[in-house]
Amino acid sequence: MGSEGIFGAIYYLLFGGIIGYNLNDQIGMLPGQPVVNFRQFSGYINIDSNATRSLFYYFVEAEEDPLDKPLTIWLSGGPGCSSVGDSFFGVGPFIITSNAHGLKRNPYAWNKVSNMLFIDSPVGTGWSYSNTKRDYQVGDSSTNSDLVIFLLKWFEKYPIFKYRDLFLGGTSYAGHFVPNFAKTLLQHNNQSKIYNFNLKGIVLGNPVLRLKLDILAEHELYVSKGMIPKKLYKLILKQCFEIDENNYSDNVAPWSQSCQRPMRKSLMIAFNVTSVQEAKQRQFDFRRTPCDGKIEDLISGKEVTKITDEVDMCIPFRTNFYFNIPEVQKVFRGNRTNSRYPWMSCFPGLNYNLFDKDTDMLPTLKQILLHSVSITIFSGDEDGAIPMIGTLKHVKMLAKDMNLNLTKNEAWHDREKKEGGWLYSYEDLLTFMTVKGANHHVPFSKPSQALFIFRKHVFYAITRLLNEAHN
Known part of the structure; x- marks a missing residue:
């Protein structure tokens, strides 16, 4: 081994393996998991000093060269849907097997191009909890405040990622979570003389922008x-x-x-x-019918699938089952409050501020763009909940308000030459991509196309910003 190889090995051991990571939160192997060459971590970040309010997270290293890859934070919408659970729908490294007792590799996992951090937010979502009843009365402001505290404390546990290129992404009501989060991080950068978040871009799938x-x-x-x-x-x-x-x-x-x-x-x-x-x-999918699986079949070990147009509509159903297996919860170190309620991918009883849901998010997106942080929005054309035709109007309105010229208006295909949809790009700063045949959750229904969008968004944004810095 040459001197560079020895130095690299020592650097990885010290900063990637000991100092830069919180090894106490490392997961060995999830039940039924295939062998992988990347590490996984999960646990809680206490939001308040008394540890009465905590957010649960799941962190997955990039498949290759994690120390050279950006960090992407993924937030699910709802509000009240688990981002950790969502990672098993098409974004994360694994998919639940057909009998829901094991895992298989996701060939379109986003950790092929980035380190991925999934946060159960707001309080009451997934395994995130509070011991104070009023904390469950949540809204955009409280959710955003908790996320900022979470990230600062998470960086204390994983300082190796503190100065990494940062991306924020999510679907549905993450159209509120992600822009609010990005805006706050950029405001921090304007005020701080000590540390700046290295935010490069945000990516939103079928986002709620003007409800x-x-x-x-x-x-x-x-x-x-x-x-x-x-x-x-x-x-x-x-x-x-x-x-x-x-x-x-x-x-x-x-x-x-x-x-x-x-x-x-x-x-x-x-x-x-x-x-x-x-x-x-x-x-959420106006053409395909939902999964009609029975929990008794999964308990007995039978396979439960419903494949329509190459989409297995029972993946969310099986994920709910898998996350309620006691051994799974033990390995994840989730449910540390020993709640008697079952884990749910989306918590229907969340008390979320109704007025916040009607907030116009275009002014927030505008502020992000004014900081030269790129925004990519993608939308499945078979989503009947947040239809593509409405989101496209919002994007055009935002571009018009900012005097951004339409520079690309063309069809696109993914790396496997699969038909993608249509691309609208406004000066390479604001991008809108339709996804043909995709429902409300594009990574779930069209995972190959979703990974292509993410890969293009991440690396193109970094390249563009680096070129601007050199010019």
């Missing part, structure tokens, strides 16, 4: 697909006339009853069901 308009876009999508009659859609527009793309406000009033009635009718007609609740369960 009231996103809801109206649902019905625009349904009428465009012939799922509801045009007469019903015109009635919705007539009764829900309070806002449009040009006058969206954070202070929009709740929908009137005369507006809600035709919208409820539209949902039930669109999905040919008799209840709004059932329709909302179908919104």
Whole structure:
């Protein structure tokens, strides 16, 4: 071994293996896990000094050369959906096997290009908890504050990543979590003379950006697909006339009853069901039907799958089962409060501030772009919850407000030459990509295309910023 190799080995041992990592949180092997060449860590970060409020995390090294790769923080939406659980839907290194008692490698894992940190946030999500009841009354502000404290304390445990290129990503209501988080980190950089977060970019999948308009876009999508009659859609527009793309406000009033009635009718007609609740369960993929697996089959060791158009719709169902296996919880060191409630990928009882959900996120995205931090947004074209047609309008509005020129308007394909969708790029700073055949969760339904977007976003953003620095 040459001198450079010896130095590299010593550096990795000291800073990558001992000083730079919190080895107490290292996971040996998850139950049923195949052998891998990267390390995994999980545990809690105490948000307050008395350890009464803690966020759970799962950290996965990049498959190769983790000390040379960026750090990406992944946040799931909901609000109330576990980012740790979400890592087993298509972003993380593993997928739950068909009988839900083991794991298999994810060929499109995002740790092929980045170190990945998954955080269960806000409090009440996944294994994150508080011993104080009022802490479960959460909103955008409290969630963001906890995330900032979390990251600073996480860097104390993993200082080797403190100065690494940083990316933030997530889906759905992460359209609030991620921009708010990014904005706060950039504000810190403007004020601090000691340490700056090395934020390079954010990536958002099917994000909630202007919720009231996103809801109206649902019905625009349904009428465009012939799922509801045009007469019903015109009635919705007539009764829900309070806002449009040009006058969206954070202070929009709740929908009137005369507006809600035709919208409820539209949902039930669109999905040919008799209840709004059932329709909302179908919104996330308006073409494929949900998994209808039975827990008794998984308990007995049977395989439970439902593959439609190459998508196994039962992966979330099996993930819920796997995370409730006692040995899995033991290895993860999750559920340290010994909660008697089952682990849920999405917690329906989260008490989240309703007014925060209507917040217009375009001003926050604008502030991020003004710091030359790139934003990539991707959207599955078979998502009926946050439709692509609505998000594209928001992106165009943001580009217009910032006088960003459309520099690319073209079809795209992934590395395997699979059809991707359509690409809109505004001066390589703001990018919107549609994903053909993808539902509300693109990494779950179209993992190859999702990895391509992430790979292109991460490395292109770094290259562009480095070139700007040299010029």
